[in-house]
Amino acid sequence: MAKIILPLAEIQVRNAKPRDKPYKLFDGGGLFLDVACSGSRTWRFKFRQKNGKENTLTFGRYPEISLLEAREKRLEARRLLAHGIDPAKHRDDAKRLALEQASNTFEKIAREWHANKVPTWCKSTAKNILRRLEVDIFDEIGDRPIGEIRHRELIAVLRKIEQRGAGEVAHRMKAVCAQIFSYAIQCGLADRNLVVDMRDVLKTRRGSHFAAIDADELPAFLDALERQAARMYMPTRTALRLMLLVFLRTSELIETPWSEIDLEKGEWIIPWQRMKRGRLTVNPDMTNHHVCLSRQALALLRGLHAITGRSKHLFPNQRDHERPISNNTILVALERMGYKGRMTGHGFRALAMSTIKERLGYRHEVIDRQLAHAPKDKVASAYDRAQFLAERRKMMQGWADYIDAVVKDSHR
Template sequence: MPRLAQPLSDSQIKRAKAQTKLVKLFDGHGLYLEIHPSGGKFWRFRYRKADGKETTIGFGPYPEVSLVEARNKRTAARRVLLEGGDPLQQREQMRRESVRATEYTFRKVATEWHQLKEKAWSPAYAHNVLHRLELDIFPDLGRLPIDEVTHRDLIDVFRKIEARGAHEIAKRNKAVCSQIFSYAIQTGVAQRNLVVDMKDVLQPVPSGNFPAISSDELPRFLQALRSNEACMQPLTRIGLRLLMLVFVRTSELIETPWTEIEEGKSEWIIPWYRMKLGKRRLNPIKKDHFVPLSRQSLQLLGDLRKLTGGGRFLFPNLRDRNRPMSNNAFLKALERMGYKGDMSGHGFRALAMSTIKEKLGYRHEVVDRQLAHVEKNKVTRAYDRAEFIDERRVMMQAWADYIDSLS
């Protein structure tokens, strides 16, 4: 019968001196202390794996790891063995998880996701998504390991956004976080998409499109516009009038270079790469947009040319003329007119669509083409190439005359 090792004592370990060869002091049940010729003392635990082979695992140096601590580590390792595990493999797994926790933070995973997705986004949209993350999400969640983020962490972030009245931004950030967690699960660094469970944590936001007045409200709007024009900057006044007459998207108007506008010519061609669907990185719609210009539109463009015709843009930024103006100028003007929350630059498109159909009697397809809407069904889009150019010319002049008649 093998002789059992006599348990070690602290005094025995302290008295032990280094020899010319490696010395081992055994404590029993596989635990022993190695004393190296250099004087270093290190705890080790010998055990037999499931395949019958012997191996050892280090528990650390003495006295940093005391005798009591080494015995506790031995007990924990023996418990792993009893459960059919391997202490060395378990330690490696814990090390990997620790590295993963510190390496795969929410910011790192979100940045990887953004870099992957931005290839299919327009530069402006990609910038906006990252800007919202940096402003609202990363300050609180960025440093946390993504697999340790809790429901409470997310709720606190979203509530902070809501507290400043940005309910729509909170909703969009919630959707973005859900996509980030989905990406994390697919790449193996998270186990669960917490956002999927969060059905009722945000305050309800009324659904709907961009604010827009109805056809019946147009006369009162025009009266308010006339009353406030004297207080507006010339570019803002002309811009609002043009938006109403041509009803292109706000960005398509304010980003227009003078090279697109031929003086005196009663049409304007917006190149496809400036259109909403042309800016897509994947499968852009490469179709220029035709805008007939009414007499009233030409008059406004003539007035505008006297102001900014020598520069790059129709509507330059007052601080940097090499950049277009901000669409906030139009929103602020509408706010001063008393239409905050009731009308927007984009709302002129909805106003034109409803009024031209209801009051002027034009077919939906004709107005829809002027709005540059594209048929979602690819097959239908391939066969439906009618542009109604002549009818659109007449319609745009009739629309401008109708506005004048209300004035």
């Protein structure tokens, strides 16, 4: 007949004194209080594993763990056993998981995510995203386990960015954090993407286009460019005039190496890998872009070649000739002309699009191809580019002649 064990009373546990030898006070169901010679009292649980071997699980010391709490732990362990789970292994796995989660901080996971994405980004994008994380996010929550971060913590970080007047940056970092949490969920390190529920925590952004002048403002702009010409470096003057004549994206222009231009043939072909749509990771547009040089643009390039032709780029950086000038060079030049907030590098594209359509009468599709926009008909995209090439050359010459006529009219 099995021995009947009477449950312990709280007073028995409290009054358990040390003896010459360690002894045990049993509560039943495998739970007992281990009393050491030193006087320490520890709750333990004895159970039998699947293979029949006995094992002992430690619950903690009394009085930190009370009799009631020890019984609750016993009940939890017996439930695990009833489901075929070893409570000792379950405890070790839980400890291991807790340590792993504590080590998987937001900064660690963010850097892993960033490293995985780097091959799909251009260098400037990768650099800018990491810098913004380091400046705005890591100092605030970088050392927090990603699975423990709460909504209010992340909202406070994003609003701090917004409150300094950087609303656009706050929205961008919110989007970046959403991707980082998504990555953590896929890696089994977080259960929820906090950013999904943050649609209205930041101030709504007003949609806006890049600042650009219109056709009626072109004469005044050309006059300002001519008046400021003497105060600019010759390459900077040429960059602004080429932006006006060929209306490339700023980065596509300033990063151009001389190797892409054949001054003898008057050709400028940009490899597709350097174009915006060529850098897409999914279905990149692998069509080289023909800039279609007018006589005026070709004359500017020949004059520029006499000055920077020995450098790698059309517009070499003054401090490091192996690198091109920065986008900021164009913006600073426009600011000195008095066009801060009124015109940007991208604004030259908008100006050309609207003016060529309205004043020169060219079809939208032809201008769109020259702007290297994505054609709506993907299947016919390569054919259309070749089909419009002759018309685009004619259009670009007409655009350059139109600008010359504007300058002459303004001098009358």
